[in-house]
Amino acid sequence: MKITFLPQNITWEAEPGETILQAAVKAGVSIDGNCAGMGTCGKCRVKVLEGDVSEIRDHHHKLSEADIEAGYRLACCQPVTENMVVEVAEAETTASRKKKLIRLPEDFVPFSAVEKQCIRVSESSLADQRSDEERILEIFGWKGAAFSYDALAKLPQVLKDNPERLVTLTHREGQIIDVEAGDTEKANYGLAVDIGTTTAVVMLWNCSDGSMVDVSAVTNPQGAYGADVISRITFAGEAEGNLKILQQAIIDCINRAIAGFEEEDGINSSNIYQLTVVGNTTMSHVFLGIDPAQLAYAPFAPVFTRGVHTEAGKLGLRSFAEAAVYVASNIAGHVGSDITAGVITTDLMDRDKGHLFIDIGTNGEIVLTGNGRAVACSTAAGPAFEGSSISQGMRAARGAIEKVDIGDDGVKISVIGGCQPVGICGSGIIDAVGELIRTGIVDKSGRLLSREKLEQKGISPAVVRHVRANGKANDFVLYFSEDGKQDVVITQKDVREVQLAKAAISAGITIMMEEIGVTLDSLEKVSIAGAFGSYIRNASAIQIGLLPAVSEDKILSLGNAAGIGASMILLSQRCRQEAEEAATEIEHIELAGRASFQDQYMMAMMF
C-alpha cells in the first residue's frame, strides 16, 4: 500500500501490518512521539486525508470524539490498510535553534588526518617503464606511502579520462585512499555526528581549512521504536533483525542529512573522507549494529568502550566508501562518547580545581573533577527536562513556553516563535517550577497549594487565579486560551516529575562531590552541556535544586558540547587523542552500587 505524507509530499510503499509511524520512519518523515508507539503519549497524531480508517483501533482514546470525527489518528496505532494520504501536524523545528550553536573554541587549531594534493603524473617511455603507481609515489615524495587497493583500482580510468594527467590524491596516514581527475584539493569534507536519543546533529566541515559548511539537526527516527535507550534496547532484543532496523534508521537519517548537504551546499558525498560519531553508549552500540542488550540490566557492562574505527561502506553511509568512521570512546555503559566529546571542549581534564560538568537529557550525565581526580556517573533523570513525561511537555519548538515569570501582577510567559503557546519545553518547565517554588505556590515538599492556602499566604489575586483545582490536587495555568480548551497548565504530577528528576541528578552530584572531596565552596565552575543549558535560567535551576547553589557567574553554558567536541575530534588528531585519554582516565561511579544513593536521593527530593 502507498502512503503519502503531507506537507513533505513523500510517498512510501508500506508493508502489510505496518503502522503509519513505522512507514514514516522508513520514509524519513519525522513524527513526534515520546512513548515509542505504546499509544500513551498521544503526540503522534496525524490527520488522515485519504484512506478508510473507520475501524478505530486501540489507544485512540488519546483522541477526542471530535478529533476522530475529523480524521485524526495516532500514527503509532493506525495500521496502513490501503492507499493513504496523511497530514503530519508538526514539522521539524529543532534545527533552527541548533544551527548557530556549532562554534569551535577560538584557540582551536585544525589538523586533519586527511589531506589532498594535486599533482601532474609523468608519462612512461621505453627508457622509463616505471608503473603509474611508482611515478606518482615519487612525485608525492612520501617515503613509505602506498596506494590503497581501491585507489589503485581507480587509477587507470582516472589517467585515461585525463590527457593532462593532472590528478588529486587523497591521503591518510601514509596511504593514498582516493585519486580523482583534475584539481579537487578543496573538496575535502568530514562529518561530525552527534547521535542523541531524541535528536541527531550532523555537522559538515571542510577539512582542508577547518571551516564549517553546514549543520542539520533532525529527529532521531529510532524514536518510533522507543523514547529512551532502555525501550530501544528492549525492542532490539525482541526479535531477530530489530537491532538492524534501529541501526538502519539512524544510518538512513544521517544519509538524508548528507543528501541535503549535496543539494544545498553543492558538495559531492564521495568527497566526505572521514566521519566522527559520538552519542550515548547505547547509541554508539546501535549505530555500529553491536548488540546493546547488556546495557539494559546491571552491571550495565558495555560490549566496548574504546574508540571504534571502521569504514563508511561497511555501514552503508553515503560518503566515500572507504571513509574512516570513528566512533569516539565511551566512558561507561551509561556515560557515552557524547560526554567524552563534551569534556574535551572544557579544561575539565586539568583536574586541579573543582569543576562540575553536567549534561541533562533523558539521563543526566555528570563529570566532576577536583583534587587531581575525575569521576563520572549517570543518573536516571527521566525525560522531564526534555519536555517529555510532562502532561503538556514538548520539544523546544515553535509554540513552546520557554520562560515563565511570576510577579504580583500575574504570570508572564515567553513563547518560542512568539505565537500562541501549545505546550511547554524543558527550560520552560524548570523556569515555571522554579518560579512556583520561589513564590511559595509550590511548597518544599513539592505540593502545589490550593487557592485557599495561597490566599491565606497573601499571594496576589492576579497569581492565585492561575491555580485551578483538579480533583484532589491543583493545576497551575500558565496560559488561558480564549475558549478555555487550549490552556497550557502545569499539573501537580508535572511538579512531581520535575522533583524526581532533579533529585536523581542532585543526589548524583552530592555523591560525586563526597567521593573526591569537592565542597560547594571549592566548586569553582559548573559547565552545562546541551542546547538546554543555553536556555535555562540558572536562578531557576538552582531554585529547584537541579544545580548546586553556586554564584551564577560560576555557571557556564557550553552549548552543544557533544557536537563541538565531535567536530574537534574530527578535525584534530590531537583532540582525538585527548578524548581517548579522557575516556580512560575518568573513573566511573556506579550509583546503583552505592549504598548511600537511596538516602541521598530521598533527601534531594525536597525543594
Next chain:
Amino acid sequence: MKITFLPQNITWEAEPGETILQAAVKAGVSIDGNCAGMGTCGKCRVKVLEGDVSEIRDHHHKLSEADIEAGYRLACCQPVTENMVVEVAEAETTASRKKKLIRLPEDFVPFSAVEKQCIRVSESSLADQRSDEERILEIFGWKGAAFSYDALAKLPQVLKDNPERLVTLTHREGQIIDVEAGDTEKANYGLAVDIGTTTAVVMLWNCSDGSMVDVSAVTNPQGAYGADVISRITFAGEAEGNLKILQQAIIDCINRAIAGFEEEDGINSSNIYQLTVVGNTTMSHVFLGIDPAQLAYAPFAPVFTRGVHTEAGKLGLRSFAEAAVYVASNIAGHVGSDITAGVITTDLMDRDKGHLFIDIGTNGEIVLTGNGRAVACSTAAGPAFEGSSISQGMRAARGAIEKVDIGDDGVKISVIGGCQPVGICGSGIIDAVGELIRTGIVDKSGRLLSREKLEQKGISPAVVRHVRANGKANDFVLYFSEDGKQDVVITQKDVREVQLAKAAISAGITIMMEEIGVTLDSLEKVSIAGAFGSYIRNASAIQIGLLPAVSEDKILSLGNAAGIGASMILLSQRCRQEAEEAATEIEHIELAGRASFQDQYMMAMMF
C-alpha cells in the same frame, strides 16, 4: 538453456548466445584449448550426447566428417541453443604431477602474521563494569591491541552462545580480527596462490605450524577468453565488463579450489585468514580487477608493481571476509610476482656469483645476477614449450610423450601414464628436437632432412623409417599407431616453432650476460623454475641452445618456484620483505629497447 557436462555431471544454466566453452568456464568445468575460442586449435572438442547440433557452425573444419557424424563439436564454436548434455573428453590431469612439488626449503622458518589464542573471558559485576572488549584486551596482554570493527560486532553473540566464555581470538598486527566460541587455535589457514596464464595452483597451509594441508592445480578458466596474456588484455579492452569477466573467472576458480578443500580436508573457509597471490603482471592486474591495457603495447608500463594489500571480501573470495590478501610485488610489465616469488627461493639476491634464473612458459622470464647486480627481462618465447603451437602438442597430462631417445636401433619414447601416446608435451618436444639435432636428423639451420639425405649420412634404417615426407618438408614420426591414423609426429613447422622460441630466450640470456659482465665461465649456477624444469633433459635443452652450455651439475631444477615462493611469503613476514626488496632491486632490461636484440635473436636462431 540447461547444459550438463559429463563425466563431471555439472549442470549449468547457459545464457542465450553463449558457447559451450563459455558456459563451461562459468560452470567451472575445465576444457582444453589454446586459441581462446578462435576455433583454430581444435583442442576443445566435446561430444554432444543430447541436444540438436545439426546446424554445423564455423570452424568445425578442425573436425573430421566422422567426428562430426559422431556428435563431436568444438566447444568454443558451438552455441548452446537448447538443453544439452555434453561429454568433455579430457579431464584435468595436471594436478597429479604438481601435487608433490610444493616443498619448502629445509631451513625455512615459518613466522605467520596471523596468530590465534584461546582465552576465558571474566564476567562483569557492579564492582567491575569494564566492557567485554576491555577485559579481553587485558587478558590478551597486548599493549595497544584493538578489536577490528567486525570482530567487535561478533563478540556479543559469541559470548552469549558460550556460557563458559571460552573464546579464540585471531590477531594480526596488533588487531583482533576475529573472535570465535571455544578453542579453534589450530584452525588458522592461509592460501598461497600462483596464477599462471594456463594453470592456477592453490596451496592450503596451516599457519599455526607451517604445515601444508592440500594443493589444487587447476586450469585457469580465463583460457576461454585468450590463450596468452596479450589476447586476454585485448579481450578485457573490447567491452565494458570484460575485465570483470576475466577477474571473476579466476576468483571463481580459486573459490572452487577452496570449496574442494572444505570438502576433502574438513576445513572451514572462514578460518582462512590470509592469502598470498603471485602471477605474471597481467594476471596480478586482472586478479585485482585493475585495467591491464597498458601492458599490451610499448612501453609496457604497468599500473602498479608494488605489493598490493586488500581484503578477501572486496574480491569475493571464499574465506574469512577480512582475510588479508597480498598480491606480491611485480618487477615490470612482463616480469611478474611469480618471478619475484621464485627468486626468493634461491640465493640469487646475494648477487655475488653469476647465477641465471629462468622460468619458461608462454613468456620466458630471465633473471641474472653477478658482479653485484641483478637484472631481469622477459622474452616472447611463445607457447611452444608449453606444448601449444606444436601440431600435436598438449599439456603434461596422461598420454603425452615426455621423453625421446634416438639410437641406432630406433626411437624410444616415454609416455605419461604409460599408455598409448596421444600427443607431446613441452619436455618431450625439447627432448625430441634435442635428439634430432644430436643425431643430425635436423641440421643447424633447423631443417628436418629427407630420408635420402639421412641415408647418405649413414643414419640407421631403424631411424630413417621414422622420417616421412609431408609436401615439400619432412615429418618425424615419434609413434606409429596400428592403423596409422593416430601417429604422433614432429613436423618441420614444429621444429621452427622450437627454433623461434629458443632463439628469443637465448638472445635474452646473451644480452643480460653482456649487460652485467657474466660470461659462460663465470656462470656458476642455472636455476630452472617451473614443473617444466623438473622434466626436461638438461642435455637436450643445452643441445637445442635453450640453456647456456654449462656443465650439467650447475643446472638446478627448482620445481614450482613461484608456488614455493608464494608459500614462503605467506608463511613468513621476513620472506615477504625479501620479496619486496628483490622486486625493487632487480633492474628490468627492456629487450625491445635494445638495438642489439634483433641481431642476437637472428644469431641465436641457429641450432
